Amino acid sequence: MTGDPLTRIRLVQGDLTGITADAIVNAANSALAGGGGVDGAIHRIGGPGIMEDLRRRYGPHRSCPTGSAVVSAPGLLEARWVIHAVGPVWWGGTAGEAARVASAYLTSLRLADDLGARHVAFPSISTGAYGYPVAQAAPVALDAVARGLRDAARVQRVTFVLYSDDVLEAFETALATLAAAAG
Numbered sequence: 001m002t003g004d005p006l007t008r009i010r011l012v013q014g015d016l017t018g019i020t021a022d023a024i025v026n027a028a029n030s031a032l033a034g035g036g037g038v039d040g041a042i043h044r045i046g047g048p049g050i051m052e053d054l055r056r057r058y059g060p061h062r063s064c065p066t067g068s069a070v071v072s073a074p075g076l077l078e079a080r081w082v083i084h085a086v087g088p089v090w091w092g093g094t095a096g097e098a099a100r101v102a103s104a105y106l107t108s109l110r111l112a113d114d115l116g117a118r119h120v121a122f123p124s125i126s127t128g129a130y131g132y133p134v135a136q137a138a139p140v141a142l143d144a145v146a147r148g149l150r151d152a153a154r155v156q157r158v159t160f161v162l163y164s165d166d167v168l169e170a171f172e173t174a175l176a177t178l179a180a181a182a183g
């Protein structure tokens with residue numbers, strides 16, 4: 001795909017469950033057990049069909065390693081797939097958190113590309129319950145997604161749906177910095 005991948009990244013403020021995209025990425029846990037935050041919203045608004053599909057595809061004792069992602073049906077969400085990505089818990093930044101959260105974004109993007117998605121919507125993975133400081137997570141997330149877009153065959157654009165002002169601002173600052181560095 002030609003063109004600067006950063007121009008194919010959009011930041012919006014809102015609720016991830018309210019967006020229409022081919023693939024909506026969930027901030028899940030490694031047990032794929034549901035939870036609060038994004039995970040809670042996706043299962044609440046998406047309905048029980050998402051968890052039923054996870055159980056059908058991956059069994060009752062399913063798991064997904066940190067930094068990886070799996071796909072499920074979208075339930076009632078305006079999407080063709082939900083991709084359940086597992087980000088790292090923040091342990092202070094010296095336990096490989098940056099590489100793991102980058103991997104969660106990249107793996108999700110590659111999975112979406114393999115599925116044939118053209119528009120992918122992400123939350124800010126790991127910056128809620130998992131405690132990853134968003135000022136540090138945002139540049140890692142944007143750089144990973146830009147690299148993934150550069151290599152993607154079918155994904156054309158990514159939307160980050162950011163719930164709170166502080167997270168939106170952190171991503172806006174990081175995107176401006178990356179764009180300036182790209183020249």
Ligand code: APR
Nearest residue numbers: 015016027029035036037038039041126127128129130163
């Ligand atoms: N839409 C978009 N963003 C949201 C929404 C929503 N509906 N709800 C929360 N967020 C934001 C949070 O403000 C935070 O910036 O998503 C970011 C990620 O927060 P979490 O959902 O807490 O995800 P994470 O930090 O990755 O922790 C994952 O929390 O919910 C559990 O089961 C989940 O164990 C897993 C852990």
